[in-house]
Amino acid sequence: xxxxxxxxxxxxxxxxxxxxxxxxxxxxxxxxxxxxxxxxxxxxxxxxxxxxxxxxxxxxxxxxxxxxxxxxxxxxxxxxxxxxxxxxxxxxxxxxxxxxxxxxxxxxxxxxxxxxxxxxxxxxxxxxxxxxxxxxxxxxxxxxxxxxxxxxxxxxxxxxxxxxxxxxxxxxxxxxxxxxxxxxxxxxx
Numbered sequence: 487x488x489x490x491x492x493x494x495x496x497x498x499x500x501x502x503x504x505x506x507x508x509x510x511x512x513x514x515x516x517x518x519x520x521x522x523x524x525x526x527x528x529x530x531x532x533x534x535x536x537x538x539x540x541x542x543x544x545x546x547x548x549x550x551x552x553x554x555x556x557x558x559x560x561x562x563x564x565x566x567x568x569x570x571x572x573x574x575x576x577x578x579x580x581x582x583x584x585x586x587x588x589x590x591x592x593x594x595x596x597x598x599x600x601x602x603x604x605x606x607x608x609x610x611x612x613x614x615x616x617x618x619x620x621x622x623x624x625x626x627x628x629x630x631x632x633x634x635x636x637x638x639x640x641x642x643x644x645x646x647x648x649x650x651x652x653x654x655x656x657x658x659x660x661x662x663x664x665x666x667x668x669x670x671x672x673x674x675x
């Protein structure tokens with residue numbers, strides 16, 4: 487909706503790498519949950535249905551000859567904003583599905599390595615490159631497209647601790663971004 491409002495105010499969609507990365511993460515998360523892409527398309531239609539009464543109410547303050555134009559502009563801005571987001575989400579979805587899901591099904595049948603309890607109950611592993619239990623929790627939250635602040639609240643830790651865990655995750659997985667970390671983490675199971 488913020489993108490839609492920006493398009494109406496400025497005449498163009500904002501281009502932010504952060505928004506694209508967030509949307510790709512959401513798409514990857516949907517792939518991991520095996521939610522069909524069609525559900526995202528359906529969600530945009532439901533959102534548009536919810537927005538229509540507000541657009542109609544706002545257009546009522548305009549002269550009658552301008553109401554159709556207002557409606558068309560709002561509809562076009564909404565469609566453009568959701569199309570950009572759906573495209574980015576689909577990229578994350580496809581990337582995850584193609585790279586991870588076929589091999590993930592096979593890994594589910596393999597025995598998983600055991601971990602030993604580490605300090606503060608966070609869990610450590612026999613291999614230093616393996617993620618701790620807490621790091622896996624942080625990575626799962628990243629896969630759900632949560633911000634560092636949201637992860638900190640969810641796990642009841644500080645944002646600094648989340649950043650430290652992310653730094654460790656990036657190093658262990660050889661990741662260069664949050665999306666890359668989610669994909670590489672999922673590949674490892």
